[in-house]
Amino acid sequence: MTIAIVSAMHEELAAVLRLLPEEHRQVAAGREFWRGRLHGHEVVVVLSRIGKVAAATTATALIERFGVERIVFTGVAGGLAPGVHVGDVVVADSFLQHDLDASPIFPRYEVPLYGTSRFATDGALTATLAAAARAALPGTALHRGLVVSGDRFVATTVESRALQAALPEALAVEMEGAAIAQVCHDYGVPFAAVRTISDRADDEAHGDFTRFVEEVASRHSAAMVAALLRML
Numbered sequence: 001m002t003i004a005i006v007s008a009m010h011e012e013l014a015a016v017l018r019l020l021p022e023e024h025r026q027v028a029a030g031r032e033f034w035r036g037r038l039h040g041h042e043v044v045v046v047l048s049r050i051g052k053v054a055a056a057t058t059a060t061a062l063i064e065r066f067g068v069e070r071i072v073f074t075g076v077a078g079g080l081a082p083g084v085h086v087g088d089v090v091v092a093d094s095f096l097q098h099d100l101d102a103s104p105i106f107p108r109y110e111v112p113l114y115g116t117s118r119f120a121t122d123g124a125l126t127a128t129l130a131a132a133a134r135a136a137l138p139g140t141a142l143h144r145g146l147v148v149s150g151d152r153f154v155a156t157t158v159e160s161r162a163l164q165a166a167l168p169e170a171l172a173v174e175m176e177g178a179a180i181a182q183v184c185h186d187y188g189v190p191f192a193a194v195r196t197i198s199d200r201a202d203d204e205a206h207g208d209f210t211r212f213v214e215e216v217a218s219r220h221s222a223a224m225v226a227a228l229l230r231m232l
């Protein structure tokens, strides 16, 4: 059963990519996919690039071209809810697109013609991913719940407060998860996602994000991916 491991940026997955030989690289849909075996599992590792459309293209290619049967995303996010701090880990139970608004034709956030604004992640895969995150990063605060996605890097306290007010359940904000969740819903492919908090999506977000992705993100992702593959 082939598992896809996806991150948006090289910094989020560099340590995992170092484990896969160059000759396993294959280009499809303008992206590089690495096929290989990690911890006893067939894997396809890919960088989606940033944003919802890039993420949707990547998820579709993984399913259609590579026949993956599960997709796991690992990367960073901005913390939104008050108790979600830089360095904490968030495992998504569901995703919503915070920049989707087809009102008054459809309720705000609802994905037109799907009758819902939220797509749940796979229960079993998410539970294993949360256990893997706990094992890989002992002592790190772990949250589970709603993660919101949009084609915006949220980097002002004003915008972050507005998001918190509009969506008080949202733990974190990023730019890809909801798109992959929707593609996986369409194809019936189990999806799980974990995000380490790199910034608080506030006026300090730019500097905090840059420092975090350079220093911590890849190490965290590699530890959690290794723990997950061992547990599956």
Ligand code: ADE
Binding pocket: 076, 077, 078, 152, 153, 154, 155, 173, 174, 175, 198, 199, 200, 201, 202, 205, 209
């Ligand atoms: N990913 C990490 N931090 C983020 C932020 N502040 N906004 C959107 N995506 C992010």
